[in-house]
Amino acid sequence: MDVDGMIDAVIDREGGYSDHRADRGGATRWGVTEAVARAQGWRGTMRALPRAEAATIYRRLYWTRPRLDDVAARAPLLAAELFDTGVNMGPATAICFLQRALNALNRSGGDYPDMVVDGRVGPATLAALDAFLASRGRAAENVLLKAVEALQGERYVALAERRPANEAFLYGWLANRMGQAGEGA
Known part of the structure:
Protein backbone atom coordinates (compact mmCIF):
# COMPACT_ATOMS: atom_id res chain seq x y z
CA MET A 1 0.00 0.00 0.00
CA ASP A 2 1.35 3.44 -0.85
CA VAL A 3 1.30 6.42 1.52
CA ASP A 4 -1.98 7.72 0.10
CA GLY A 5 -3.61 4.36 0.78
CA MET A 6 -2.21 4.31 4.31
CA ILE A 7 -3.53 7.81 4.97
CA ASP A 8 -6.97 6.86 3.63
CA ALA A 9 -6.99 3.74 5.83
CA VAL A 10 -6.10 5.75 8.94
CA ILE A 11 -8.74 8.37 8.19
CA ASP A 12 -11.35 5.66 7.58
CA ARG A 13 -10.41 3.90 10.82
CA GLU A 14 -10.38 7.12 12.84
CA GLY A 15 -13.76 8.22 11.54
CA GLY A 16 -15.27 11.68 11.64
CA TYR A 17 -15.68 14.01 14.60
CA SER A 18 -15.12 12.85 18.17
CA ASP A 19 -14.83 14.56 21.54
CA HIS A 20 -14.77 11.75 24.10
CA ARG A 21 -14.65 13.02 27.68
CA ALA A 22 -11.93 10.53 28.66
CA ASP A 23 -9.69 11.40 25.70
CA ARG A 24 -6.99 13.88 26.70
CA GLY A 25 -6.60 14.78 23.03
CA GLY A 26 -9.96 16.54 23.12
CA ALA A 27 -11.88 17.26 19.96
CA THR A 28 -10.68 15.36 16.89
CA ARG A 29 -11.78 15.00 13.30
CA TRP A 30 -10.43 12.26 11.04
CA GLY A 31 -8.12 11.40 13.97
CA VAL A 32 -6.42 14.81 13.95
CA THR A 33 -6.54 16.50 17.34
CA GLU A 34 -7.49 20.13 17.65
CA ALA A 35 -4.02 21.01 18.98
CA VAL A 36 -2.34 19.43 15.94
CA ALA A 37 -4.79 21.05 13.51
CA ARG A 38 -4.24 24.48 15.09
CA ALA A 39 -0.45 24.05 15.02
CA GLN A 40 -0.77 23.30 11.29
CA GLY A 41 -2.78 26.46 10.63
CA TRP A 42 -6.39 25.23 10.80
CA ARG A 43 -8.61 28.03 12.17
CA GLY A 44 -12.10 26.62 11.66
CA THR A 45 -14.12 24.40 13.95
CA MET A 46 -12.93 20.82 14.28
CA ARG A 47 -16.28 19.56 12.99
CA ALA A 48 -15.49 21.34 9.70
CA LEU A 49 -11.91 20.08 9.20
CA PRO A 50 -11.86 18.76 5.62
CA ARG A 51 -10.65 15.24 4.96
CA ALA A 52 -8.10 16.63 2.49
CA GLU A 53 -6.65 18.89 5.17
CA ALA A 54 -6.33 15.90 7.51
CA ALA A 55 -4.57 13.95 4.74
CA THR A 56 -2.12 16.81 4.23
CA ILE A 57 -1.38 16.89 7.97
CA TYR A 58 -0.85 13.13 8.08
CA ARG A 59 1.52 13.20 5.13
CA ARG A 60 3.57 16.11 6.47
CA LEU A 61 3.76 15.25 10.18
CA TYR A 62 3.55 11.47 10.24
CA TRP A 63 5.24 10.38 6.98
CA THR A 64 7.54 13.01 5.46
CA ARG A 65 8.92 14.79 8.54
Whole structure:
Protein backbone atom coordinates (compact mmCIF):
# COMPACT_ATOMS: atom_id res chain seq x y z
CA MET A 1 0.00 0.00 0.00
CA ASP A 2 1.35 3.44 -0.85
CA VAL A 3 1.30 6.42 1.52
CA ASP A 4 -1.98 7.72 0.10
CA GLY A 5 -3.61 4.36 0.78
CA MET A 6 -2.21 4.31 4.31
CA ILE A 7 -3.53 7.81 4.97
CA ASP A 8 -6.97 6.86 3.63
CA ALA A 9 -6.99 3.74 5.83
CA VAL A 10 -6.10 5.75 8.94
CA ILE A 11 -8.74 8.37 8.19
CA ASP A 12 -11.35 5.66 7.58
CA ARG A 13 -10.41 3.90 10.82
CA GLU A 14 -10.38 7.12 12.84
CA GLY A 15 -13.76 8.22 11.54
CA GLY A 16 -15.27 11.68 11.64
CA TYR A 17 -15.68 14.01 14.60
CA SER A 18 -15.12 12.85 18.17
CA ASP A 19 -14.83 14.56 21.54
CA HIS A 20 -14.77 11.75 24.10
CA ARG A 21 -14.65 13.02 27.68
CA ALA A 22 -11.93 10.53 28.66
CA ASP A 23 -9.69 11.40 25.70
CA ARG A 24 -6.99 13.88 26.70
CA GLY A 25 -6.60 14.78 23.03
CA GLY A 26 -9.96 16.54 23.12
CA ALA A 27 -11.88 17.26 19.96
CA THR A 28 -10.68 15.36 16.89
CA ARG A 29 -11.78 15.00 13.30
CA TRP A 30 -10.43 12.26 11.04
CA GLY A 31 -8.12 11.40 13.97
CA VAL A 32 -6.42 14.81 13.95
CA THR A 33 -6.54 16.50 17.34
CA GLU A 34 -7.49 20.13 17.65
CA ALA A 35 -4.02 21.01 18.98
CA VAL A 36 -2.34 19.43 15.94
CA ALA A 37 -4.79 21.05 13.51
CA ARG A 38 -4.24 24.48 15.09
CA ALA A 39 -0.45 24.05 15.02
CA GLN A 40 -0.77 23.30 11.29
CA GLY A 41 -2.78 26.46 10.63
CA TRP A 42 -6.39 25.23 10.80
CA ARG A 43 -8.61 28.03 12.17
CA GLY A 44 -12.10 26.62 11.66
CA THR A 45 -14.12 24.40 13.95
CA MET A 46 -12.93 20.82 14.28
CA ARG A 47 -16.28 19.56 12.99
CA ALA A 48 -15.49 21.34 9.70
CA LEU A 49 -11.91 20.08 9.20
CA PRO A 50 -11.86 18.76 5.62
CA ARG A 51 -10.65 15.24 4.96
CA ALA A 52 -8.10 16.63 2.49
CA GLU A 53 -6.65 18.89 5.17
CA ALA A 54 -6.33 15.90 7.51
CA ALA A 55 -4.57 13.95 4.74
CA THR A 56 -2.12 16.81 4.23
CA ILE A 57 -1.38 16.89 7.97
CA TYR A 58 -0.85 13.13 8.08
CA ARG A 59 1.52 13.20 5.13
CA ARG A 60 3.57 16.11 6.47
CA LEU A 61 3.76 15.25 10.18
CA TYR A 62 3.55 11.47 10.24
CA TRP A 63 5.24 10.38 6.98
CA THR A 64 7.54 13.01 5.46
CA ARG A 65 8.92 14.79 8.54
CA PRO A 66 9.86 11.55 10.36
CA ARG A 67 11.46 10.20 7.14
CA LEU A 68 9.32 7.10 6.91
CA ASP A 69 9.75 7.21 3.14
CA ASP A 70 13.40 6.24 3.78
CA VAL A 71 12.24 3.32 5.94
CA ALA A 72 9.66 2.30 3.31
CA ALA A 73 12.38 2.02 0.65
CA ARG A 74 13.91 -0.74 2.78
CA ALA A 75 10.97 -2.25 4.67
CA PRO A 76 7.51 -1.14 3.45
CA LEU A 77 5.47 -3.15 5.96
CA LEU A 78 7.55 -1.77 8.81
CA ALA A 79 7.14 1.80 7.52
CA ALA A 80 3.37 1.31 7.36
CA GLU A 81 3.30 0.13 10.97
CA LEU A 82 5.49 3.02 12.11
CA PHE A 83 3.17 5.45 10.33
CA ASP A 84 0.06 4.00 11.98
CA THR A 85 1.73 3.84 15.40
CA GLY A 86 3.02 7.38 14.96
CA VAL A 87 -0.48 8.66 14.23
CA ASN A 88 -1.69 7.15 17.50
CA MET A 89 1.34 7.68 19.76
CA GLY A 90 3.48 10.24 17.98
CA PRO A 91 6.16 9.59 15.36
CA ALA A 92 9.03 9.85 17.85
CA THR A 93 7.50 7.11 20.01
CA ALA A 94 7.06 4.83 16.99
CA ILE A 95 10.65 5.41 15.89
CA CYS A 96 11.89 4.78 19.44
CA PHE A 97 10.17 1.39 19.24
CA LEU A 98 12.08 0.68 16.02
CA GLN A 99 15.39 1.82 17.51
CA ARG A 100 14.89 -0.20 20.69
CA ALA A 101 14.00 -3.31 18.69
CA LEU A 102 17.03 -2.90 16.40
CA ASN A 103 19.31 -2.48 19.42
CA ALA A 104 17.88 -5.59 21.06
CA LEU A 105 18.19 -7.64 17.86
CA ASN A 106 21.80 -6.80 17.00
CA ARG A 107 23.28 -9.83 18.80
CA SER A 108 25.22 -7.75 21.34
CA GLY A 109 26.52 -5.41 18.67
CA GLY A 110 27.80 -8.22 16.48
CA ASP A 111 25.68 -7.26 13.46
CA TYR A 112 25.80 -3.48 13.87
CA PRO A 113 26.45 -1.07 16.74
CA ASP A 114 23.77 0.06 19.18
CA MET A 115 22.33 3.45 18.41
CA VAL A 116 21.02 6.23 20.59
CA VAL A 117 17.26 5.88 21.00
CA ASP A 118 16.27 9.41 20.06
CA GLY A 119 13.04 8.95 18.08
CA ARG A 120 14.55 10.24 14.83
CA VAL A 121 15.30 8.36 11.63
CA GLY A 122 18.83 9.32 10.72
CA PRO A 123 21.96 7.70 9.31
CA ALA A 124 22.51 5.41 12.32
CA THR A 125 18.94 4.11 12.29
CA LEU A 126 18.97 3.50 8.54
CA ALA A 127 22.39 1.80 8.70
CA ALA A 128 21.18 -0.46 11.52
CA LEU A 129 18.02 -1.28 9.59
CA ASP A 130 20.03 -2.08 6.46
CA ALA A 131 22.42 -4.29 8.43
CA PHE A 132 19.58 -6.08 10.24
CA LEU A 133 17.74 -6.84 7.01
CA ALA A 134 20.93 -8.00 5.28
CA SER A 135 22.05 -10.23 8.15
CA ARG A 136 18.72 -11.92 8.95
CA GLY A 137 17.30 -12.80 5.56
CA ARG A 138 13.78 -12.83 4.16
CA ALA A 139 11.88 -13.07 7.45
CA ALA A 140 13.74 -10.13 9.00
CA GLU A 141 11.15 -7.46 8.28
CA ASN A 142 8.35 -9.55 9.78
CA VAL A 143 10.37 -10.27 12.92
CA LEU A 144 11.17 -6.58 13.34
CA LEU A 145 7.52 -5.75 12.78
CA LYS A 146 6.54 -8.17 15.57
CA ALA A 147 9.06 -6.56 17.93
CA VAL A 148 7.70 -3.08 17.22
CA GLU A 149 4.12 -4.28 17.71
CA ALA A 150 5.08 -5.96 21.01
CA LEU A 151 6.46 -2.66 22.28
CA GLN A 152 3.33 -0.88 21.08
CA GLY A 153 1.05 -3.36 22.87
CA GLU A 154 3.01 -3.06 26.09
CA ARG A 155 2.68 0.72 25.90
CA TYR A 156 -1.11 0.50 25.49
CA VAL A 157 -1.46 -1.73 28.54
CA ALA A 158 0.84 0.55 30.56
CA LEU A 159 -1.25 3.60 29.59
CA ALA A 160 -4.40 1.88 30.82
CA GLU A 161 -2.70 0.79 34.04
CA ARG A 162 -1.40 4.30 34.79
CA ARG A 163 -4.63 6.12 33.95
CA PRO A 164 -7.84 4.16 34.52
CA ALA A 165 -9.76 6.48 32.15
CA ASN A 166 -7.64 5.01 29.34
CA GLU A 167 -9.25 1.63 29.96
CA ALA A 168 -12.13 2.99 27.86
CA PHE A 169 -9.78 2.92 24.87
CA LEU A 170 -7.60 -0.16 25.51
CA TYR A 171 -9.79 -2.70 23.76
CA GLY A 172 -10.08 -0.50 20.66
CA TRP A 173 -6.36 0.24 20.63
CA LEU A 174 -5.53 -3.45 20.70
CA ALA A 175 -8.27 -4.45 18.25
CA ASN A 176 -7.84 -1.60 15.79
CA ARG A 177 -4.19 -0.59 16.03
CA MET A 178 -2.17 -3.75 16.47
CA GLY A 179 -1.06 -5.09 13.09
CA GLN A 180 -3.50 -2.95 11.10
CA ALA A 181 -0.93 -1.09 9.03
CA GLY A 182 0.52 -4.21 7.45
CA GLU A 183 -2.83 -5.62 6.33
CA GLY A 184 -3.33 -5.20 2.64
CA ALA A 185 0.05 -3.51 2.28
